[in-house]
Amino acid sequence: MHPHLAADLAALPDLLEATRERAAAFLDGLAEAPVVPARPAPEPRPLPVRGTGLRDALADFAARWQPGLSASAGPRYLGFVTGGVTPAALAGDWLTGATDQNSMSSLDATGQHLERETVGWLRTLFGLSDAHEGALVSGATMSNTVGLAIAREWLGERRGISPAEDGTAALGPVRVLSGTPHSSVAKALSLLGLGRSALVTVPTLPGREAVDPAALERALRDADGPCVIVANAGTVNTVDFDDLRTLAALRDRYDCWLHIDAAFGAFAALSPDHAHLVDGLDLADSLCVDLHKWLNVPYDSAVQFTRRRDLQARVFQNAAAYLGPLGDTPDLVHLTPENSRRLRALATWFTLRAYGHEGHRDIVDRCAEGARTLGAAVDSLDGLELLSPVRLNVVCFTLARSATAERLAALADALAAEVFLTPTVHAGRPALRAAFSNWRTTAEDVRRIVTALERAVRDLPADRGTRP
Numbered sequence: 001m002h003p004h005l006a007a008d009l010a011a012l013p014d015l016l017e018a019t020r021e022r023a024a025a026f027l028d029g030l031a032e033a034p035v036v037p038a039r040p041a042p043e044p045r046p047l048p049v050r051g052t053g054l055r056d057a058l059a060d061f062a063a064r065w066q067p068g069l070s071a072s073a074g075p076r077y078l079g080f081v082t083g084g085v086t087p088a089a090l091a092g093d094w095l096t097g098a099t100d101q102n103s104m105s106s107l108d109a110t111g112q113h114l115e116r117e118t119v120g121w122l123r124t125l126f127g128l129s130d131a132h133e134g135a136l137v138s139g140a141t142m143s144n145t146v147g148l149a150i151a152r153e154w155l156g157e158r159r160g161i162s163p164a165e166d167g168t169a170a171l172g173p174v175r176v177l178s179g180t181p182h183s184s185v186a187k188a189l190s191l192l193g194l195g196r197s198a199l200v201t202v203p204t205l206p207g208r209e210a211v212d213p214a215a216l217e218r219a220l221r222d223a224d225g226p227c228v229i230v231a232n233a234g235t236v237n238t239v240d241f242d243d244l245r246t247l248a249a250l251r252d253r254y255d256c257w258l259h260i261d262a263a264f265g266a267f268a269a270l271s272p273d274h275a276h277l278v279d280g281l282d283l284a285d286s287l288c289v290d291l292h293k294w295l296n297v298p299y300d301s302a303v304q305f306t307r308r309r310d311l312q313a314r315v316f317q318n319a320a321a322y323l324g325p326l327g328d329t330p331d332l333v334h335l336t337p338e339n340s341r342r343l344r345a346l347a348t349w350f351t352l353r354a355y356g357h358e359g360h361r362d363i364v365d366r367c368a369e370g371a372r373t374l375g376a377a378v379d380s381l382d383g384l385e386l387l388s389p390v391r392l393n394v395v396c397f398t399l400a401r402s403a404t405a406e407r408l409a410a411l412a413d414a415l416a417a418e419v420f421l422t423p424t425v426h427a428g429r430p431a432l433r434a435a436f437s438n439w440r441t442t443a444e445d446v447r448r449i450v451t452a453l454e455r456a457v458r459d460l461p462a463d464r465g466t467r468p
Helices: 004-009 012-027 054-064 087-099 110-125 141-160 183-191 213-222 244-254 265-270 309-316 345-380 403-413 441-458
Strands: 133-137 175-177 197-200 229-233 257-261 286-290 301-307 384-386 394-399 421-425 427-435
Touching: 004 012, 012 054, 087 345, 110 133, 110 301, 133 141, 141 183, 141 229, 141 257, 141 286, 141 301, 141 309, 141 394, 175 183, 175 213, 183 197, 183 403, 183 441, 213 244, 244 257, 265 345, 301 309, 345 384, 345 394, 345 441, 394 403, 394 421, 403 421, 403 427
Parallel strands: 175 197, 175 229, 229 257, 257 286
Antiparallel strands: 133 301, 286 301, 384 394, 394 427, 421 427
16 A cells, blocks of 8 residues: 555544544634635646645645635525535535445445435425435436436337437427526537427516416417426526416426426425415426525535436436346436436435424525515615515615626625625626525624625726716
8 A cells, every 4th residue: 555545544533633623614714704715726736746645635725725715605605506514414425425335226225225215305395296206416407407308208208219219310309498497408408419499488477587378388389299398496587486387287288298497496395485486396297406505415416306217217227237127116327327426315314314394494484584685675775776576585686777797797896705696687687696595694694795785886986988
């Protein structure tokens, strides 16, 4: 054994303790650390020919890389839809690395059984029936991709072919209909060989991002054969929700596949005040839910559900002598694009086991309250304009005057040390989004964000193209 490997193995308890101390110090500083540090990237160095062991690597990381890391696990990182990591999820993730399981086959099955229990708990969390079966994947993009791959096979079944066996060319043109599809849907269609042009954007309700059911029915009536409907349970910009029950009725009437993208909107099911937004979620043929968002488990983690696991296995089955058989209960290797992956279910199992339904409902309710408070502040603040009602956990707003992309970027930069927001475009207008999904965010954090916004808007230079 290489001497540094042997030395690190001998000193492993002490080295793990040093790692724990570094992690704890990082987490302890999240509340006051710059949310996005203004620090240039270190100059790259060549690969060492001779390493110097883990302790030196920890010191090098601390000096060169850690100071530039964002506080994305902290309470005022409101960009994208980024959760943090609950204490239990962190413990589960550390044990995931320590145990190093690749539980994709029944030949080594304990991890598979744990994942199935975890998926069952998630099914209960979101109010789904036992008809939905699923597996964990890396994120919403892959969850949408798996769901649409199953939909592609369903379309082939309707036409008497199997795209998994015969290729997508045998399927012919496909139409995928959606009101405000997430960008990952087009990416998935490209990956699946259906093409981005298969995605047809259907008109939305006036002033909304939710699809107009009447317009969708017209598109279905005009379609040449079965289609795929991609419904939204929480759009990115304004967390708008399609009428899922109405879309399910259209699915039944026109013989379509209903995929619901509920990457973070599914968590509305946990809150009595918001559960009505996802009424009909269980009616999906396939369903996407992200976990490294509002469940607050580490990247990367998501879950996909479907009512047609038989079609899922037809797409993703992997025949090899060293793998378990397909059988009535397919091994995980037959259900997702990956043949091998970490036991990402463990972090989810830990946080669900530790905090249960009530604990995660508390996270959802507190985040929704924070979004409502910020939305009310934006609405009353001179110089800002709220662009949409705060339905759940996202606040979408812009400058009341001279709202150019450049001025909004300057506003976001002025806020970056205190709060991180991401840019967007809503109804053709440049805007900023604040997405609440971190378990650490408190009312005090919201007050700090409002104070920072007031100061940044007041100090924002006037647009050079306008008169003072």
